[in-house]
Amino acid sequence: MHSQRREVTEGGRTVYYEPDRVIIRDPSGQQYVRGNDLYRFRYGARDIQTQTVGGETRTVVIRPDGSQIVTVVGSDGRLLRRIRRDDRGREIIIIDNSYRDPQAVGGFYVDLPPPVVNMPYDRYIVAADEAPPEVIYETLRAPPVQRIDRRYSLDEIRYSPNVRMQMPSIDVNSINFATGSWEIPPDQAAKLQVIADGLNQAIQANPRAVFLIEGHTDKVGSDVDNLSLSDRRAESAATLLTQQFNVPAENLTSQGYGEQYPKEQIDGPSAINRRVTIRNITPLLNGGQASLPPPPPGTAPPR
Structure with a gap:
């Protein structure tokens, strides 16, 4: 994408334009990517x-x-x-x-303390390659880990880590991205079947359900490259879920976070850090109102 990227300075910010997304670096050093x-x-x-x-x-x-x-x-x-x-x-x-909270920094950053998590770590952050289908299904419909005091805008959820962390997540570590690539190999695409089943069941139960697909990279390459790369990885996963497994595109949204949230603390290549994560953000959007009825105990989506 280097040959198609254009860098400009706007209002003290450095903005990198690509054909299908924008990367913004604020004077404070904070940066984020906005796709379409x-x-x-x-x-x-x-x-x-x-x-x-x-x-x-x-x-x-x-x-x-x-x-x-x-x-x-x-x-x-x-x-x-x-x-x-x-x-x-x-x-x-x-x-x-x-909706925007007038106290949110820049209109979208919400400064919350980390949530208090009173559940096993492997149920708060679920590893897709280890969890049985019923655990994945339950996680996609799980409530927040603590009370939600107000509704958040999509931008507040995307760009405020402690807001997102109020919801359990699934690390799709069954998909391994090559360094510098956002393509999902065909032999790995089938590994999304169980997750797609859970998403479709949740959306059938609540047509307003929204799921955030997050993209991540390891610490190889520049910050700007990794933001672009991670956003494309998230988009690739969302696209595949729709085109191959018929998950409604409008119930998915994607966001890249570059190298900001590594799972493995290492400077350099890391297959673990090159990943996508999925979480249900419906309760954050609607202020914690009951949105997805809990599945019957011990059930998994039909195959």
Whole structure:
């Protein structure tokens, strides 16, 4: 991507533009990547319509069954709303990102203390290659580890680690990315079947459910490269879940974190750190309201 990357300075920030995402480095040294989920929605679409009104861009993806996915983006490229509209015109708001806490730093960073976790570590961070299907299924529908006092915007969840950490997660360490690559080898794609089953069951139980796919890298290469690479890894996993396992694209969102959150504390190549993570962020978006009914004890999604 180096040949397609453009670097500019805007308002004291360094901004790196790539064809399908933007990487921003603040004067404080903090940096993050912002991608575009719309690329994933084009798969299987019958038609795509885009209209800009009053600084907001509304993109409507029309599917063969007549249903529509409406995505509203602000003038800064930030996702504002995502709506599913069925063939009869009935709407479900999946994501409302227009809410912002006035005390949040920069409009999206929330300074919370780390959550208090009173559960076994292997149930808080589940290793996909070791956990039985019923544990993966339960984790995708698990409640927060502590009480949620308010609802958070998608940006607050994406860019505030201690907000995200209030939800258990699944490390998809059954997929091994090669150094510098975001491609999922075909022989490893089948390893997502159990996770896809759990996601589809959870979304069937609650059509408003939202799952965050997180991408990570090891500490090889530059910070900017790794942010871009990790975001592409997250997008690759989300794309595969939709195209191969029919997980609705609109119920998934992806975000890359580069080398910021290593699982193995090592400077250099690490297959463990080149990974994706999945967590249910529905309770964070809706303020802790009950969203996914618990599965029957000891059950796993049908195969």
